[in-house]
Amino acid sequence: MIGKLLEGIRILDFTNYLPGPYATQRLADLGAEVIKVEPLAGDPARHTGVKRDGTGVVYLANNHGKMSVAVDLKDEGDRDKILSLVEGCDVILESFRPGVMSKFGLDYEIVKQYKPDVIYCSITGYGNHGRWSKLGSHDINYMALSGMLAQFKDNSGRPIHPSITIADYFGSMAACEMVLALLWKKERSGLGGYHSISLTEVAASFMGTHLLIHQETGEEQGITLLNGELISYGIYETKDGRFLALGALENKFWQNFCVAVDREEWLDAHFSLRRNSNPVSVEMEKLFAERTFEEWTRLSQEVDCCLTPVLEVGELPSYPFFQENNSIFHDEKGSVKVAMHRWSNNGVKPAPFVGEHTARLLDEL
Numbered sequence: 001m002i003g004k005l006l007e008g009i010r011i012l013d014f015t016n017y018l019p020g021p022y023a024t025q026r027l028a029d030l031g032a033e034v035i036k037v038e039p040l041a042g043d044p045a046r047h048t049g050v051k052r053d054g055t056g057v058v059y060l061a062n063n064h065g066k067m068s069v070a071v072d073l074k075d076e077g078d079r080d081k082i083l084s085l086v087e088g089c090d091v092i093l094e095s096f097r098p099g100v101m102s103k104f105g106l107d108y109e110i111v112k113q114y115k116p117d118v119i120y121c122s123i124t125g126y127g128n129h130g131r132w133s134k135l136g137s138h139d140i141n142y143m144a145l146s147g148m149l150a151q152f153k154d155n156s157g158r159p160i161h162p163s164i165t166i167a168d169y170f171g172s173m174a175a176c177e178m179v180l181a182l183l184w185k186k187e188r189s190g191l192g193g194y195h196s197i198s199l200t201e202v203a204a205s206f207m208g209t210h211l212l213i214h215q216e217t218g219e220e221q222g223i224t225l226l227n228g229e230l231i232s233y234g235i236y237e238t239k240d241g242r243f244l245a246l247g248a249l250e251n252k253f254w255q256n257f258c259v260a261v262d263r264e265e266w267l268d269a270h271f272s273l274r275r276n277s278n279p280v281s282v283e284m285e286k287l288f289a290e291r292t293f294e295e296w297t298r299l300s301q302e303v304d305c306c307l308t309p310v311l312e313v314g315e316l317p318s319y320p321f322f323q324e325n326n327s328i329f330h331d332e333k334g335s336v337k338v339a340m341h342r343w344s345n346n347g348v349k350p351a352p353f354v355g356e357h358t359a360r361l362l363d364e365l
Helices: 019-029 057-062 077-086 100-106 107-112 141-145 168-188 199-205 208-217 251-260 266-267 277-289 293-302 313-318 320-326 358-363
Strands: 012-014 033-038 069-072 093-094 119-124 194-196 231-235 245-246 307-309 327-331 336-338
Touching: 012 019, 012 077, 019 033, 019 093, 019 119, 033 251, 057 358, 069 358, 077 107, 077 251, 093 168, 107 119, 119 168, 141 168, 168 194, 168 199, 168 358, 231 277, 245 293, 251 266, 266 277, 266 336, 293 307, 313 320
Parallel strands: 012 033, 012 093, 033 069, 093 119, 119 194
Antiparallel strands: 231 245, 245 307, 327 336
């Protein structure tokens, strides 16, 4: 089965909060066995933010299906047990500041003495070297420094504070990408390896098109045709104050839309600008404001015109697309989950409690 692609791969996960745990959860959903190494008090994400049954939901959302061992990495005995556990692992991920794993005696140079072909990936804010590497940082810093945050602005040109940690998630996927590439290298050569992920540089890597456009034209906001400049590609408000996203860039989709709303006279205005000086643009705004969100949503499922509702989070589980694909589901304890991969939503075990598997995995060593 596809959900068992990484069956037999054991991952030792020293990460906390979001980027690392999300990465290892994706790998777990591919079939890897993930052992989460936590401090005795647990991943700090257990104790922060909104709680469910006394545990932070950021932890619950990003650690299902893993095992947990709780240790004091400053204790020599606990560290030796972890090193013994290393010998049976294929991959190690960690997200401490550069130098911390060395203080614990668990950096790559030490670990590879116990497991020569180990794959070791560090997730950092700014990389392992240079003056930035020692600085504390979070998602908003990575987004700001990479130029990504400046792409989200209100009508006055002020950056908008996102309600999702985009750089964290992009960095997680980059870590997964590197781990899978190193696993493939190991399969062919028998060699492991080390790589450090810089969340800031990963975020900046998404800005390549923007950078080249700026070099050629001076434009700071990327592809202008995709920035709400056109009447056929943008966000429209409905009668009841909700929003729809229209992406009818191709002629066939624009034609389907115009025919569906009985406005064939708009066909030639396909690439006209969304301006108050454009009569078709003004009429488009009025048209969307004449129908409710539900009416437009129904049309979006009946007409092939790249029209979708702007859903709120609470609406996702009941929306037909996610219901039909069973990609949003509940674990054994009733916590809502999103499948990392469409086929990875069966038999998911809840996130472990602190040290749930310590006795099983360490006490016998």
